[in-house]
Structures are given as C-alpha cells and as structure tokens.
Amino acid sequence: MLLPWLVLLVWGAASADLQETEGAEQEVQFDERELRRILQLSPLGEPPLDATNRFDGNxxxxxxxxxxxxxxxxxxxxxxxxxxxxxxxxxxxxxxxxxxxxxxxxxxxxxxxxxxxxxxxxxxxxxxxxxxxxxxxxxxxxxxxxxxxxxxxxxxxxxxxxxxxxxxxxxxxxxxxxxxxxxxxxxxxxxxxxxxxxxxxxxxxxxxxxxxxxxxxxxxxxxxxxxxxVSRDSAFDRFVTGLREQDQELRRALSPSAQRGLRLFLGKGRCRLCHNGPNFSDGEFHGLGLATRAGGMPTDSGRYGGVPGLLEREFTASGPYSDAPLGERARQLEGLRVGPENWGEFKTPSLRNVGERAPYMHAGQFADLESVLNFYSTLEGAAPLHQHQEQVLTARDFTPQEIADLVAFLLSLQGAAIDSAWTGPPGSSRDLPTDVPKQHDR
Ligand code: HEC
Ligand code: HEC
Structure with missing residues (x-):
C-alpha cells in the first residue's frame, strides 16, 4: 500500500530538483539600469602616473x-x-x-x-x-x-x-x-x-x-x-565586452551563476555602493564594525588614527621630497579632517583578484569568501561603531544559493596573467639597466 506513495514522492522531489537546476542555468537578462551600472565597471584603463614620483612610468x-x-x-x-x-x-x-x-x-x-x-x-x-x-x-x-x-x-x-x-x-x-x-x-x-x-x-x-x-x-x-x-582583462571584463558588442560568445565568459551574482552585487547586495568603478573600490573608508579575529569588540581605530598619521608623515606629497609638491596629490591633503565617526573605518579594497588572497579583511577575520558573504548576509558579530553607522550596511539576508552566486561572480574578477618577468624574482643583477641616459636629481 505504501509503496506507490513513496515512488510518487521520490519522483516528485526529483523532478522539482530537475526543474530548479534547469531554471537556474538560464542566462540573466539585465534591464537597462543594470546594464548602465555594469558598463561602469569595465574596462579598467591604464593606471594613472603619479606626478609626485618623477620615476613613475620610467x-x-x-x-x-x-x-x-x-x-x-x-x-x-x-x-x-x-x-x-x-x-x-x-x-x-x-x-x-x-x-x-x-x-x-x-x-x-x-x-x-x-x-x-x-x-x-x-x-x-x-x-x-x-x-x-x-x-x-x-x-x-x-x-x-x-x-x-x-x-x-x-x-x-x-x-x-x-x-x-x-x-x-x-x-x-x-x-x-x-x-x-x-x-x-x-x-x-x-x-x-x-x-x-x-x-x-x-x-x-x-x-x-x-x-x-x-x-x-x-x-x-x-x-x-x-x-x-595591474589586474584586468578578467572573465568579467570579457563578459562586459560581450554585452557592449552584443557578442554571444564573449557573453558566455560568465557562467549563469556568476551572472546572477553580478545582479546581486548591483542590486540586493548593495556591494557597488562601496566597491564601485572598474577597480571595484571607491578608494575611501567605511566602518563595517567587524569584530576582532577572536570575536571581541573592534580595537583598531582605523582611519581615526590614519589621518593624524598622514599629517605627521616625514615624506609627503606636499613636502620637499615630492616631485609635485603643489599638485593634485598634495591638494588632497588640504582640509583633511577626522572625527569620531571615522573610528574603525578601513579602506575599501579592490575586489580584482580577490579569490587568490584569503584570508580577508584588515585583520584576516574571514578565512574564505563564503565567510565574508555570510557576514554581509547577517552582520553577525558587527559592533555599532557610531551613530552614523553606514546607512547602506544592513543585513542582506542572502540564501545559500545567493552566496554561491556572489562567490562565483567574485571569482570571475581574476585578471589575465601579466608578463611573468614582473611576478617572479628579477634575473641576475646583470639584468639591471646600466646603459641608461643620466636623469639627475631636480
Ligand atoms: C559600506 C561599504 C561596503 C559595502 C556596502 C560592501 N563592502 Fe565589501 N568591504 C568594504 C570595506 C571597507 C572592506 C574592508 C574592511 C576591512 O578591511 O576591515 C570590505 C571588504 C570586502 C572584502 C574582503 C576583501 C579583502 O581583500 O579583504 C570582500 C570580498 C568584499 N568586501 C565584498 C563585498 C561584497 C560582495 C559586498 C556586497 C554583498 C560588499 N563587499 C559590500 C566596504 C563595503
Ligand atoms: C612584514 C611583512 C611586510 C613587509 C616586509 C612589507 N609589507 Fe607592505 N604591508 C604589510 C602590511 C601588514 C600592510 C598593511 C599595514 C597597515 O595597513 O597598517 C602593508 C601595506 C602595504 C601597502 C599598502 C597597500 C594598500 O592597498 O593600501 C603597500 C603598497 C605595500 N605594503 C608595499 C610594500 C613594499 C614596497 C614593501 C618593501 C619595501 C613592503 N610592503 C614590505 C606587510 C608587509
């Protein structure tokens, strides 16, 4: 008597599974607003030259x-x-x-x-x-x-x-x-x-x-x-070229899971509010209220101590050893202020090549990307740092599938390998340049 029921149940569960995975593997259709946001994230141009360093680009x-x-x-x-x-x-x-x-x-x-x-x-x-x-x-x-x-x-x-x-x-x-x-x-x-x-x-x-x-x-x-x-020309960048040039082949550079992760990154996850632009960082500082690695209240003052450290520095963009003491980098030091709201803020890291450098955060609080996303999902252990606690930072409540999709997207930011001559130790010291024209001090 029981047997037909059991067969039916098992059959039902299996076909539901099948439908779900089939549905899940479909390409994501991005709407216009999403497309606009995606195009802002790629390509990454050449790094700027730093005018305070006369050797930059030499x-x-x-x-x-x-x-x-x-x-x-x-x-x-x-x-x-x-x-x-x-x-x-x-x-x-x-x-x-x-x-x-x-x-x-x-x-x-x-x-x-x-x-x-x-x-x-x-x-x-x-x-x-x-x-x-x-x-x-x-x-x-x-x-x-x-x-x-x-x-x-x-x-x-x-x-x-x-x-x-x-x-x-x-x-x-x-x-x-x-x-x-x-x-x-x-x-x-x-x-x-x-x-x-x-x-x-x-x-x-x-x-x-x-x-x-x-x-x-x-x-x-x-x-x-x-x-x-420089890390660029990742699978994500190929995908964006595919969108821009309506090239189906290039669009396949991102798996459906990574595409869903991208949608979450732009939307529900709110990640782009801080990890924005083609380098996936606003280059500024935010308080996530992360607990210490041992789980206690945050103890590192972050930006709050960083600004006085910057203003006391011996060698600066505006100082006598800078090659552009009146330039843009010098000007960014003017009017720099710090207040209690900066306590516990840290620099937003670029997310390019993020998959290869665990553990994560300023004190290695998280062993892997899943743990980082669990944090953004629940904000578990986060301390309220101050009254202006990042407004955008509220628990995102991700499902396990959403976390897997976000991780797939983050892994797609692994850039193309650069010339291995730069990533290994230099050759023998005989490789050093010796036949260069003199470029004397100012
Ligand atoms: C309020 C700004 C803000 C938002 C929103 C935000 N991040 Fe971050 N993210 C940061 C900051 C700041 C850090 C560095 C914190 C530290 O070092 O303590 C960071 C660190 C990370 C890291 C670790 C990188 C490393 O090298 O250690 C990952 C991965 C990451 N964020 C992914 C995401 C994802 C995915 C989202 C969306 C779910 C997101 N972030 C949303 C500001 C933000
Ligand atoms: C003992 C290990 C260690 C050595 C050796 C070391 N660093 Fe670091 N480096 C760090 C740590 C830790 C930080 C972050 C410190 C902080 O934020 O207070 C850092 C920060 C940096 C940063 C800032 C990156 C960013 O995104 O803000 C750069 C660039 C850097 N190091 C380059 C160098 C160079 C160049 C040398 C050699 C002259 C060097 N480091 C030697 C551990 C090291």
Whole structure:
C-alpha cells in the first residue's frame, strides 16, 4: 500500500530538483539600469602616473624597483624583502591573518594588485603616495628592521645595483666617509636615545638631506615597479565586452551563476555602493564594525588614527621630497579632517583578484569568501561603531544559493596573467639597466 506513495514522492522531489537546476542555468537578462551600472565597471584603463614620483612610468626605474622589491639586503638581517610578505605566489600577500616577520603585526598584508589606482595607502590611509608608503616597512622594527643609511650602504656595495641606481638618479652621497655617513642611522621620533636616532642627530643637515633624497628615490623606484602590477582583462571584463558588442560568445565568459551574482552585487547586495568603478573600490573608508579575529569588540581605530598619521608623515606629497609638491596629490591633503565617526573605518579594497588572497579583511577575520558573504548576509558579530553607522550596511539576508552566486561572480574578477618577468624574482643583477641616459636629481 505504501509503496506507490513513496515512488510518487521520490519522483516528485526529483523532478522539482530537475526543474530548479534547469531554471537556474538560464542566462540573466539585465534591464537597462543594470546594464548602465555594469558598463561602469569595465574596462579598467591604464593606471594613472603619479606626478609626485618623477620615476613613475620610467622603464629603467621599473626594472630597478623590481630588483629592490625582491632585495632582502634592505632588511636588518638580510632575510626579509617586500616579497617576503607581498609574495607574488600568494596574490602579493602572505596567506596569514596578520603579517609576521620580525614581530607579529596587527594587520593583514594587503595584496598589491592595482595599488597604483589608489590615492590612500595602508588599511587606515596613513600614506598618500606609493613611494612614501614603501619607506615605512623598510624601517619598521616589526617588518624589515632596516634603516636608511644601511639601505644606501647596501646599494653602494653592490656594484651593478650601485651603477644602475646612480645612472638613473645621479651619484649617491659620499658614503665611504664613515664620519659623515655612519653605517646605521635614521630618525626615531619616539626614542631620541636610540643609537640610530643619535647617529642621525649627529649628521649635518646637508648630509641628512642628501640621504633622504636617495632614500626617497628608493621608494620611488619601487613604486614605479608596483605600477606594473595591474589586474584586468578578467572573465568579467570579457563578459562586459560581450554585452557592449552584443557578442554571444564573449557573453558566455560568465557562467549563469556568476551572472546572477553580478545582479546581486548591483542590486540586493548593495556591494557597488562601496566597491564601485572598474577597480571595484571607491578608494575611501567605511566602518563595517567587524569584530576582532577572536570575536571581541573592534580595537583598531582605523582611519581615526590614519589621518593624524598622514599629517605627521616625514615624506609627503606636499613636502620637499615630492616631485609635485603643489599638485593634485598634495591638494588632497588640504582640509583633511577626522572625527569620531571615522573610528574603525578601513579602506575599501579592490575586489580584482580577490579569490587568490584569503584570508580577508584588515585583520584576516574571514578565512574564505563564503565567510565574508555570510557576514554581509547577517552582520553577525558587527559592533555599532557610531551613530552614523553606514546607512547602506544592513543585513542582506542572502540564501545559500545567493552566496554561491556572489562567490562565483567574485571569482570571475581574476585578471589575465601579466608578463611573468614582473611576478617572479628579477634575473641576475646583470639584468639591471646600466646603459641608461643620466636623469639627475631636480
Ligand atoms: C612584514 C611583512 C611586510 C613587509 C616586509 C612589507 N609589507 Fe607592505 N604591508 C604589510 C602590511 C601588514 C600592510 C598593511 C599595514 C597597515 O595597513 O597598517 C602593508 C601595506 C602595504 C601597502 C599598502 C597597500 C594598500 O592597498 O593600501 C603597500 C603598497 C605595500 N605594503 C608595499 C610594500 C613594499 C614596497 C614593501 C618593501 C619595501 C613592503 N610592503 C614590505 C606587510 C608587509
Ligand atoms: C559600506 C561599504 C561596503 C559595502 C556596502 C560592501 N563592502 Fe565589501 N568591504 C568594504 C570595506 C571597507 C572592506 C574592508 C574592511 C576591512 O578591511 O576591515 C570590505 C571588504 C570586502 C572584502 C574582503 C576583501 C579583502 O581583500 O579583504 C570582500 C570580498 C568584499 N568586501 C565584498 C563585498 C561584497 C560582495 C559586498 C556586497 C554583498 C560588499 N563587499 C559590500 C566596504 C563595503
């Protein structure tokens, strides 16, 4: 007696399943408003040139910066380079929740893809140029533990490196003179009795300035290299070309699931309100109220501490070592203010190449993209940061299918591979440019 019922039930369930998957695999028909929004997200043009860096876009500087990026000789123990934490094999990050070399840090190592499109650097935006950003980790006691004098001595003692460096920017200071140019020195504002700080204080102002000029040039060459790290021409970009040119073949670059994810990204998910434009970031700061990794109340002040950090910086877009002290980047520093509403805000990261760089958020709070989307779905654990809590940030209440679709869309933002010469360590130092015309200091 029971058997026919059971057969019917099983049959019914199976055919419902079938219908659902068939329906689910249909292409999405985007309406006009969605199409307009999609076209704003692609293509991504060339990264802008930074006028504060006279080496930006200079091919010789890019190659030399590449060598410096991978050069562990810039660190205190000869073992740590930029690439130790920003490892090209891990999406120019390190796979760790927070960086950890000489001492554990408190923030995650951000990926460097498309950094040149930004105008604030670090999670809290305490640098406004890529070249000045690059100088911090070199002298940070937790990261590379080096100092500017040691960096210049290192360059001077590596013959091909020295030749290439001097041909590009003019002669190094007279470092052989150890009276005037000690082996180690740097300003240590919090610790004036630090041996490095005392050595720095003993140097003449003129010599300190020539050291700073050469040291900032190191940062500028590294920044020129970083401008090569561009992620674009992803499956998503091919899909948009398909929409633009009404090319069915290209439109298939996105699976139906990723297309549904795109629709959610523009609509229900509200993701585009912050992750907007072809780099999928507004380049600004927002408070998500994320709990710490251990689950407690947020402790990192983010942008609230970043703005004073920016205004106190030694090397800035508007300062004497900038190549455009009155330019646009300098002007963005004017009138910069910070208030309690900025407490706990962090920079919106680009979502290009996001699939290859778990864990996520400024302290690696989430192990994978599903967890990130679960957060946006429920806002579980989020602390209300202030009265103006991001109005747009309310629980999005996604179904498991919607989360899977959003993840499929995010994974479609993986860019085409760039020339592998830029993502590996540089060849032998003989590859360094030596036959370049001189380009002296201003
Ligand atoms: C110890 C690991 C470590 C080393 C070594 C390191 N970084 Fe980083 N990098 C980080 C961390 C962590 C942050 C974020 C810190 C913060 O926001 O306070 C960061 C931030 C950055 C950013 C900002 C990215 C953005 O989107 O805002 C750039 C660019 C960068 N590093 C480049 C470099 C360069 C160039 C070097 C070598 C001179 C270097 N880093 C060395 C860990 C490291
Ligand atoms: C209110 C602005 C805002 C909205 C809306 C928003 N985001 Fe974000 N998103 C951010 C900020 C800010 C961060 C970085 C937070 C941090 O580091 O603590 C971030 C981080 C992320 C990350 C982690 C990236 C990384 O490298 O760590 C992903 C993935 C992401 N968002 C996807 C989305 C998706 C998908 C949506 C829509 C469901 C969305 N975001 C909506 C501002 C926003």
């Amino acid at each position: 091919p010789q500087a890019e190659r030399l910066g590449h060598a410096l990026f991978f050069d562990a000789g810039l660190s205190v123990n000869g073992e740590i380079s930029c690439a130790t934490c920003h490892d090209p094999k891990q999406g120019f990050s390190d796979g760790k929740p927070v960086a950890d070399t000489l001492e554990p840090g408190k923030r995650r190592t951000p990926a460097l893809w498309n950094a040149a499109y930004g105008h604030w650097y670090f999670h809290d935006g305490r640098a406004a140029t890529l070249w000045s950003q690059a100088l911090d980790p070199i002298e940070d006691e937790a990261e590379m533990g080096g100092d500017r004098l040691a960096v210049l001595h290192h360059i001077a003692q590596d013959e091909p490196l020295r030749r290439a460096f001097e041909q590009l920017r003019g002669p190094l200071p007279e470092l052989e003179n150890s009276e005037d140019f000690p082996a180690h020195a740097r300003p240590v504002p919090d610790e004036p009795e630090h041996p490095h700080a005392r050595a720095w204080a003993k140097m003449s102002e003129e010599n300190r300035e020539s050291v700073n000029r050469a040291f900032t040039d190191v940062g500028k060459m590294i920044a020129a290299y970083e401008r090569r790290l």
